[in-house]
Amino acid sequence: MSSSSLCVGVVAPLTGRLAPLGSPLSYVLRRLAPRLAHVRNGARRRDVTVVVRDSRSDPDAARRAVRELAGSDGAHIVLTMAGTRVLPAVTAACEELRVPCVSTTFPWQAYVHTRGAGPGHRFRWTYHFAWGLDDIAAVFADLWELAGGRNAVGCLWNDDLQGDLLRHDRYGFAPVTSPRGHTLIDLGAYGEPADDFRAQVGRMREHGADLVTSAATAADLALFHRQAREAGLRPRLITCSRWLTYPHTHTTRAPGVQGELADARVATLVYWSPGHPYRSGLDGTTCAELARAYRRDTGAAWLQPLGLAHALLETAHHALSVAADPTDRACVAQTLAGTRLDTVAGRLDWTRGPAPNIALLPLVGGQWQHGPRGPRLAVVSNSAHPGVPLTGELTPAR
Structure with missing residues (x-):
């Protein structure tokens, strides 16, 4: 990968017991692939590679996936969702390896608690959007x-x-x-x-x-x-x-x-449905349109994680587009901390969450x-x- 190109890493449950719940993320990755191929940061257009690693629905495999993304793949940001044990394994590994991470589909108190921290703790590298217990x-x-x-x-x-x-x-x-x-x-x-x-x-x-x-x-x-x-x-x-x-x-x-x-x-x-009144800031898709497209393209009914998966990729695209230096992981993490973004899952605001590193979604x-x-x-x-x-x-x- 050249020094000017960017990499988005994704840890997804492609196999194992969580695999049926990973299908919305896989779908959104395919759907948004053309829009994720590059970002325009200021006056500069940068190529983007998306690398997907399988968590195998297992915490140890998820940690290995993060190490590969942070090391040989050179990911500038990592995205993940699903799994009460897998998701915390991904976020903890990202924090340790100093890779910006955005995650979702996990109550925020559990997200903090599984990391061995209290509600007021501020993580530097990892950011989450969800709801609370x-x-x-x-x-x-x-x-x-x-x-x-x-x-x-x-x-x-x-x-x-x-x-x-x-x-x-x-x-x-x-x-x-x-x-x-x-x-x-x-x-x-x-x-x-x-x-x-x-x-x-x-x-x-x-x-x-x-x-x-x-x-x-x-x-x-x-x-x-x-x-x-x-x-x-x-x-x-x-x-x-x-x-x-x-x-x-x-x-x-x-x-x-x-x-x-x-x-x-x-x-x-x-937390998400075709009737939610949101529109993607990346491609203009409404919730209803995304749900219809999922059924048309997969033959399956919409699942709640579909909107959140889309919002994950919207967030990554936004962070790499506005960061002062998107090749600098610390700069990307700092950008996430100040992000306020309208997505197909709703408005994500990491400046006003119930705890540091948290953007709240209503239920x-x-x-x-x-x-x-x-x-x-x-x-x-x-x-x-x-x-x-x-x-x-x-x-x-x-």
């Missing part, structure tokens, strides 16, 4: 209230990072939901993957919790729902973040799991509803972002 809690409380009343909510949380943070007395759900009159009942921590939820079902019965919230995998949530039904219980509403922000047809191939979750009518958070509430082409994610609550139109009504299970 508190934002998820607020949206889920909206959904619980739409389902009727302020009953006890059973919390099906694992014994790992995600569950620990959701239980946290400062970052977690309680500080947001308790003042709204909701009583959270911890049903008991479990290991992933789970093989038995009868103890958690028993606590659900004991406390009379007919609402359930979780961050479980599709397979684990389906097992819980089946065992609850077998015990004569049926949650009126299950809210689930993390894996269930994707269609359950993408997160598991097991038809029994898919049928169980379709019956459960799971509600979730929505609305959605529910997976049966459609002629499979699961359909309807927006059913938009109090935090009224600009996103409602596309359905919340339907509790009967």
